[in-house]
Amino acid sequence: MQVSKMAGSLIGSEIIKIGNEVNDMIRKGEQICNLTIGDFDSSIYPIPAELEAGITEAYQAGNTNYPPANGVLELRQSVTQFLETRLGLKYSPNDILVAGGSRPLIYATYMALIDPGDKVVFPVPSWNNNHYCHLSGAQQAMVETRPENNFMPTAADVAPHLEGATLLALCSPLNPTGTVFSKADLEEICDLVIAENQRRGPDAKPLYIMYDQIYWLLTFGETEHYDPVNLRPELREYVIYIDGISKALAATGVRVGYAFGPSNVIDKMKSILGHIGAWAPKAEQVATAQYLPRTEEVDGFVDAFRDKVQVSLETLYQGFQDLKQQGYPVDAVVPMGAIYLTIKLDVLGKTTPAGQVLSSTKELTSYLISEACLALVPFSAFGTPHSAPWFRASVGGASLESIQAALPRLKAALDKLQ
Numbered sequence: 001m002q003v004s005k006m007a008g009s010l011i012g013s014e015i016i017k018i019g020n021e022v023n024d025m026i027r028k029g030e031q032i033c034n035l036t037i038g039d040f041d042s043s044i045y046p047i048p049a050e051l052e053a054g055i056t057e058a059y060q061a062g063n064t065n066y067p068p069a070n071g072v073l074e075l076r077q078s079v080t081q082f083l084e085t086r087l088g089l090k091y092s093p094n095d096i097l098v099a100g101g102s103r104p105l106i107y108a109t110y111m112a113l114i115d116p117g118d119k120v121v122f123p124v125p126s127w128n129n130n131h132y133c134h135l136s137g138a139q140q141a142m143v144e145t146r147p148e149n150n151f152m153p154t155a156a157d158v159a160p161h162l163e164g165a166t167l168l169a170l171c172s173p174l175n176p177t178g179t180v181f182s183k184a185d186l187e188e189i190c191d192l193v194i195a196e197n198q199r200r201g202p203d204a205k206p207l208y209i210m211y212d213q214i215y216w217l218l219t220f221g222e223t224e225h226y227d228p229v230n231l232r233p234e235l236r237e238y239v240i241y242i243d244g245i246s247k248a249l250a251a252t253g254v255r256v257g258y259a260f261g262p263s264n265v266i267d268k269m270k271s272i273l274g275h276i277g278a279w280a281p282k283a284e285q286v287a288t289a290q291y292l293p294r295t296e297e298v299d300g301f302v303d304a305f306r307d308k309v310q311v312s313l314e315t316l317y318q319g320f321q322d323l324k325q326q327g328y329p330v331d332a333v334v335p336m337g338a339i340y341l342t343i344k345l346d347v348l349g350k351t352t353p354a355g356q357v358l359s360s361t362k363e364l365t366s367y368l369i370s371e372a373c374l375a376l377v378p379f380s381a382f383g384t385p386h387s388a389p390w391f392r393a394s395v396g397g398a399s400l401e402s403i404q405a406a407l408p409r410l411k412a413a414l415d416k417l418q
Contacts, residue, residue, distance in 0.1 A: 014381035033406035054287030071098025075289035104278035108269035123153040124383030150179035155188035171212035173337030176392035215338040217248035372413035
């Protein structure tokens with residue numbers, strides 16, 4: 001059977017592949033600490049009780065038909081109020097687009113802006129931009145980032161790639177690293193985009209920013225979240241935001257995401273998703289519209305949820321720091337946001353008890369699953385080389401006790417390497 005060239009050369013998600021393999025092992029009774037998928041075990045991290053009750057009530061009230069193509073008006077109004085109150089971002093309900101999570105919105109952003117052959121600039125590691133480039137026929141301009149800057153891109157990193165580009169894809173807090181933009185770094189990048197668009201003039205296709213801030217409510221300690229339009233209001237017509245409730249409310253399966261940005265782009269994205277039908281279910285939209293304005297309840301849930309996530313991340317981080325102090329070739333980056341920890345396992349080239357030389361992070365991933373019952377995702381799944389010794393650990397699907405129990409097993413597995 002012949003398929004399109006795009007489909008024939010499309011690569012599936014390595015993250016989902018690893019996660020599915022691990023879940024199959026867990027279903028067979030194996031005790032594995034699964035830190036792969038950026039999801040939540042609902043028995044550990046349930047959605048807010050008020051939101052759950054609201055969804056049930058919305059179904060019972062008969063909200064089972066099609067929602068409006070751009071989202072239920074009450075939800076778009078609630079999102080408008082939520083953004084203005086909490087971030088100071090003022091967008092009208094007509095400039096909000098609701099969809100079934102953030103993925104359709106990212107896809108719609110690409111399809112609304114990118115012509116085949118257009119250049120998209122994005123840092124690596126980052127989540128799925130390489131696949132969205134493939135789907136849209138974009139030319140990829142991957143920007144290598146450095147651990148010294150917590151794998152966040154700087155103006156100096158992106159500057160050489162912006163000429164002729166149509167889209168700069170950014171994310172903060174960043175999936176997969178759990179790190180965030182500093183104010184200065186994001187300001188400098190914004191200034192580059194402003195200068196590039198001024199250089200092009202009003203008649204040329206501009207350079208846009210897609211700013212994925214789906215994790216912005218999950219920042220820890222003194223860490224602050226920054227966004228382009230607040231830092232540089234003149235960028236308002238060039239920034240498409242990706243947001244939603246999936247991560248901050250542990251509601252990945254509820255499938256309520258929203259994008260907002262310039263009217264002309266949002267309108268085209270609405271048309272694209274109207275043909276695809278990637279709407280969030282109407283009952284979930286109605287319930288979310290009622291929940292978001294309940295400030296005290298939202299804050300209470302997010303604060304407790306954030307604290308619980310942070311404890312797991314800090315426990316894992318400290319475990320790696322303890323191993324590092326004992327002389328093991330490991331490290332971890334201080335968790336700043338999201339549900340991820342960046343981990344370094346610098347053991348490529350070593351030999352397993354079975355005589356296998358670990359030559360790639362893919363092989364090391366398999367070794368850790370079999371020997372330590374610990375499942376991680378290598379940064380190679382996010383665009384870095386297979387020889388880079390960095391991994392993502394996602395704590396949403398594992399209990400604190402499971403994480404604590406995995407650390408001695410990891411140490412024992414490292415001890416077996418020669």
